[in-house]
Amino acid sequence: MVDRRPGVIARCAGVADVRRTLDFGVHRGLPISIRCGGHGVSGFAVCEGGVMIDLEEMTAVHVDPAARIARAQGGVNWGQFDHETQAFGLATTGGVVGTTGIAGLTLAGGHGMLMRRYGLACDNLRSADVLTADGRLLKASPSENEDLFWALRGGGPFAHGPGFYPNYESDVAAGRLASAFGAAKYERLRRVKRAYDPDNVFRLNQNIEPGEA
Numbered sequence: 001m002v003d004r005r006p007g008v009i010a011r012c013a014g015v016a017d018v019r020r021t022l023d024f025g026v027h028r029g030l031p032i033s034i035r036c037g038g039h040g041v042s043g044f045a046v047c048e049g050g051v052m053i054d055l056e057e058m059t060a061v062h063v064d065p066a067a068r069i070a071r072a073q074g075g076v077n078w079g080q081f082d083h084e085t086q087a088f089g090l091a092t093t094g095g096v097v098g099t100t101g102i103a104g105l106t107l108a109g110g111h112g113m114l115m116r117r118y119g120l121a122c123d124n125l126r127s128a129d130v131l132t133a134d135g136r137l138l139k140a141s142p143s144e145n146e147d148l149f150w151a152l153r154g155g156g157p158f159a160h161g162p163g164f165y166p167n168y169e170s171d172v173a174a175g176r177l178a179s180a181f182g183a184a185k186y187e188r189l190r191r192v193k194r195a196y197d198p199d200n201v202f203r204l205n206q207n208i209e210p211g212e213a
Contacts, residue, residue, distance in 0.1 A: 002043030006033070006052040013057050019135055025051035026133055026201055033204050037077045037101020045104075047204055055103070063088055069126060074103045092124045109154065122153045133201035151192045177208060187211065 007030065010021040025032045031050030038045060038056065046052060055075035061084040063070045070085050070092075079098025085091055093112040095105045102121075110121020118124060127141035130148060140149035178186040190211030193200070198210050 001041060002046055004043060004046045004048040006047055007049045008051045009054055010051065011054045011057055015129075015131065015137065018053055018055070018131055019137075021051060021053050022131065022133065023135060031204060032201060034074075036074050036103040037099060037105075039077070039095075039097065039100040040104055044204065061085075063090065065090070072102055074101075076102050078102055078105070093118050093121045095121075107152065125153055128152055130196075133197050133199060138196075147188070147192050148196055151189055 008021075008024075010017065010024075012018045012021060022032065024030075031047040033045055033047035033050065033052050035045035035052055035054045035056065055073070058073035058075035059077075059080055061070060061072045061076055061081055063084050065088040068090060070081065070090070072081055077098060078094040078100050081094060081102050082091065082098070091114065093110060093114040094100075094102065095110070095112055106121040106125055112121060115121075127139055127144075128149070130138045130140050130145075130152075132138060138145050138148065140146075140152055142149060181189065186208070189208050193208050194210035194212075200207070200210055
């Protein structure tokens with residue numbers, strides 16, 4: 001179904017590994033893809049001849065029962081996430097298949113059993129640690145890097161294609177993406193892309209190119 005072969009597959013154990021792998025790919029001009037749960041049949045996690053950053057080993061989940069918040073690494077799947085949260089009587093909207101990765105599903109909107117009452121997975125995202133192409137580790141939340149957080153959660157309420165992360169490229173024409181989001185949101189997403197990835201390093205799948213300076 002997916003016939004692509006990365007030149008390098010880096011099985012990262014932590015942020016330091018991810019950062020070093022990203023630096024390796026960026027400085028060689030290689031395509032970069034990121035594998036979280038590996039459940040997606042679209043093949044977005046696999047690049048041809050480039051660097052695939054595999055987060056499968058990064059599966060730590062920390063639950064704060066008092067704050068009712070769970071923090072999880074990018075390689076966690078919903079079965080692992082639910083195993084930890086349910087021990088404290090907590091749950092959030094997640095995938096209907098336990099082997100689906102939490103990162104990819106959340107950035108794609110995130111349909112699940114609880115969505116009628118609690119919204120999509122992206123609606124329940126409280127913050128995210130984001131490693132940019134130039135190696136910065138940033139926190140995106142309602143109070144820090146708010147524009148990036150807005151983009152991670154889908155570009156605002158009722159955006160077509162919720163949970164859209166503007167660091168992707170495919171054969172989807174820019175005009176179709178602009179029509180899906182609407183002119184104002186599309187231009188704002190282009191400004192976000194320019195602020196955090198001006199060289200368009202993350203360009204696989206549905207790409208929004210950086211806006212003008």
